[in-house]
Amino acid sequence: ARELDEAGKEGLIVFICPDTGERYLSTTLFSPLARHGLGVRSVTSGCLECLGSPGGGHALFTPGPSLDDLGELDVWRRIVWLDVLARALVERGQDVRLAVGLADMDDRALAAAREAKAGLQDFGQRAREFMLAHAKALGVSDTVLFPLAGDSQERALGLARKLLAKGQAYEKLRSVYFDVTRDKTYGQISCVDTAGMNLGYTVDLADYAKDNPADFTLLKRATLQDLKLGDVIETEWGKVRPSWFLQLAATALDALGSVTVMFAAESHRFPHLDNFCAIWSAGAGVRPMAWMVSQPVTPREQGETVPSLTDALAVAGTGPALRLWLLSASYLKSLAYSPESLAMWVKNQNRLQDAYVSASLGGSGNGVSPQLEQAIYDLKTAFATALDDNLDLAHFWPALFAFAKTVNARAGKMSTDEAALVAEQLLACDRVLGFLDHARLPLAQKSWSREAADLVGRREAARKAKDFVQADALRAQLAGMGLRLE
Template identity: 30%
Template sequence: MAILPDSGERYLSTSLFKFKDNITLNIFNTIERKIVKFEPLVQGKVSVYTCGPTVHRPLDPALFRRFVCADLLCRYLEYRKLSVNHVVNITDMDDKTIQGSEKEGETLSEFTDKYIKLFKDDLKLLRVREAQSYPKVSDNLDSMVNLASTLVEKGFAYEKLNSLYFNLSALSDYGELSGVDLDKIRVGATVDLDDYEKDHPRDFTLLKRVGLSELKRGVCINTKWGNVRPSLHLQCAAITQSSLGEQFDIHTGSRELLFPHHENEVAISLGATGKSPARYWMHCESVQYDGTLFEGEFSNINTSSETENKNPFFADKLENFTLKKLMDMGWRPREIRFWLLSTHYRKILVLSKKALLDARRSLDKLDRCVGALLEIKNGTYFNGDNKLNKDSHDTPNQTDKDLQLNSIEQPLEINIDIEQLIYDLKHGFGQAMDDDFKITDIFALIFKTVRTLNRMIDNSKIDENSHIFNKNHAASVLEIFHEIDHVLQIFNFNQDRETSALWLSSPEIKKLIDEREVARKNKDWEESDRIRDKLLSMGVEVHDGKI
C-alpha cells in the first residue's frame, strides 16, 4: 500500500504532465498597468523588439539587465514552442558615436564596428540568445526619412531651420504609455531649449540638422529639409516598422526609456499609421550600485572624502562596470547572469559585493548537486572510497523485519518521491514563469529540490540497485534540469569534476589519493592534510568518510 504524495491528482489527469498548447503566459503590460494574458498576433509566432545599445562604449550593468530580461522572455516563449522573431536595433549614428569616432580618428563604421563586436561578445558571455536581427540605424536611414515624410504629410511634423520636429498638439491621445500629463511636466529639465527652435518646447526632434564637421565627414542624410540625422525616437519607430511591421507583439526595454523615448515611439506610430506599434510593453527596472564592490580590497585606504575622490574605484559609477571589468575582478559571467536574474525584472536590482557573492555561493551549491548527479549517472560517484566501503559493510544494521518492510514498501514510496520531485519542478517552473516571470519562486523551488536531492543521495547507497537513488533517478533529474536551463542558462553541466573517472584515470591523482589513504590509515595527519591541499590546488576535492 503506497501513499500518494499529492492526493493522486496527477494520476487522475495525465494531461497535467504536459503543457497545454495554448498560451497561458501572463505578463505585466506597462500600457495597461496590469498583468494581462499574452496572446500573439499570429498563432504560434511572437515578434519582439528590444531597444539596443548605442555603440560608443561597452555595455554597462543596466544594459546587461535589459538584454538578460529580454533573453528570459524570448527563451521562455521558445520553451513554450512559440517561434520568436527578436529584433534589436543598433544605434551607430548619433552624437556619441560621431563624437567618439572623431576623437579616435576613425571613420564612424570603424569605430562602431568595434563596439558592435564587443556588444555581441558580452551577450554571448552572458548566455543571451542571439536575436534574429540587429538592424543598424545607418542601414535604415531611408525608412526613417520616409516615415518622417509621412508624418509631415499627415500634419504631425513641421520643419524649422532645417530640423524636423513632431507636432504634439496634433496628437490628442499622447501620454497613454507613460502616464505623463503634458501640462504638468517641467519642460527643459534635461535639455537646453536654446539648442532648438521648436514651435513648442514640448515637441520632440525627428530629424536634427547636422553641423559642419558631420557634413564634411558625410555623416548625414541629404533630404528636402536639409542635411540631417535621425533622432533616437525616429530611429526605433522606423526600424520596428521596417523589420516587424506596423504592429508587433512585445516591445521590451528599460524603465528609463519609458518617457520620453517609448512614448514618442508610440506618438510617431500613431501619427503615421494610427496604431500603437506594440501590443505589449515590458520594462525592466533600473540597476543601482551601492559602492561596495571594492570593499576589503582597499580597506587600508582612509575613506575621507578627499581620498575617495582620488581613488578611482571609490568614484566608480554603475556605468563604469563593464562586463570585462567585472570579470577582471574575478566575477564569472554565469555569476553575473544569476545575479541579474535573481531579482524580479520589475524591481530595482542592486549591484553590490554581497549580491554577487550570494550569486556565487548559490551557484556553488547548485553545481555541487549537479556534479553529484552527473557522477551518479555516469556510475563514477565518488564520495570517498571509505563511504562506499562503510556502506557496504554497514547494511545489515537492520532486523529481518526491517528488511522485509523495505523490500516491499519503501522502494515504491521513494520512487514516487522522485517522480513527484520532477513533476513539482517542471510544473512549478511553468507556473512561476507564466505568472509574469516570478523567477524568485523558481529559485526557491530549485534550492528546495537541491536539498531534497542531497538528502536522498546522503541517505542512499549509490549503486545500480539502489531503490532510493540510482543512476536512472539521477538521469531523470538531470533531464529536467536541462530542460529548464534552456530558459535560465545558469546550470553548469560540463563540470571538470563531471566524472571521478577522469581523476582516477590520471595516474598522478590516483597516486596522490592512494598515498593519502595510506597516510590516513597510519594516522599521519600532517601528510594527509598536505596531500589534501595539493589535490585541492589541482581542483580535486576529497570528501572523507570513516577510516
C-alpha cells in the same frame, strides 16, 4: 402583480435588473474569464498582459547601450531578462524574434567615434562585435539580433515622410519634428496627463526651431562638424541626422517587422515610450501589446559605483554566474550591487551546477522514490507559475535552490531513473534561465572519443604505478584535446 390581475386590471409589468445584479447576490453571476499563458506587466495598464500567439509571432525589442558605454549593467540586465522572456515563449511553442537596437548616429556615439579617431561605420561595427561577444558570454541566445541604426536609414526617412504626409510632423529650418498635439493618445503609454506640462524644456531650445517645445525631433539639421566629417544623411530637407527615437524606431521595424513587446529602462518611461509609440503607430500602424520597464542596477552602499559588464564578469568568474545574479531580483525592483551579493550568487550557480552534474553522471538501479517524484513535480509547477506571473523568478529561486540541495544530498545515491528525471527537469529550467555553464559540464563516458578513453586509461595506470610524470604528460595531452580531468 397578482392582486392587480385578480382585480381584473390590465397593464404592463416591467422588472429592471440594475447592472448585473451582483451587488444583491452573495455569489457572482458571471465568473471572470480565466487568464492562461505567460503574462507580463505593462506600464500602460499596470496589469498583466497575456502574451498569446499573435500572427507572425512575437517581436521583442529593447534599446541597447550608448556606444560610449557598452558595458552599462542596466542595459545588460534588460537584455538578459528579455532573453528569458523569449526563451520562455519559445518553450511554449511560439515563434519569437528579439532585437537590441544600437543607435550609432546620436550625439554620444558621434562624440565617442571622433574621440577614438574612428570612422562612424568602423566604430559601430566594433561596438556590435563587443555586444555579440559579451552576449555569448552571458548565455544570451545566438538568435538575438544587434542591429545598427545606421543600416536602417532608408526606413527612418520613410517613417519621416509618412508622418509628414499625414500631417503629424512638420519641417522647420531643415529639421523635422513630430507634432504631439496631432496625437490624441500621446502620454497614455506612460499614464501621463500632458495638459499643462512644460514639456520639451529639458533641451537647449536654441538648437531647435520647434513650433511647440513639447514636439520631439525626428530629423535634426546637421552641425558644421557633422558636415565636415560627413556624418550626415542627404535628404530633401537638407543634410540631417536622425534622432535617437527615430533611429531605434526604424531599427526595430527593419530587424523585426513589428514590435509586440517593448522593454525599456525606468529613465525611458516618459517621454521616450510615448515617442516610440507615436512613431510606430502613426508611421507604421504598429502598437506593442506590452510596454515593460526595468529598474536600474544601483550600488548597495552610498558612494560606491556599479562596475562595467567587463569588470563584473571578472568578479563573477563565469558568464552564467553573472547572468544568474542579473536575474536574482525582479526587474520591477532595482538590483543592488555589492561584491558580496555577486559572490553569493556565484556560490548559488555552483550549487545548481553541482546538482546537474550529480544527476548527469547517472546512478544505479531503477525506480523513482515518491519523495523525489513529488519534488520534481513541485519544481515544475513552481517554475510554470513564476513564468506566467510576470517572470516572477524572485519567488522561484527558493524552490530551485531547495531542489538542488535535495539532489546534492543524494549525490551518488540516486537510481538511474531518478538521475535521468532530475537532469531532465534541471535542463528544462536551464533552457529558459541559462544558469548552467555548459563548458564546465562533465562529458559522459559514452561520449568520449576512443583516443580520449585510451589516454584516461593510460593515465590511471600511470597513477597506480606512481609514475606521476607520465600521468601529468597524459593529462596535458587531454588538455590539448580540449578536455579537462577533475
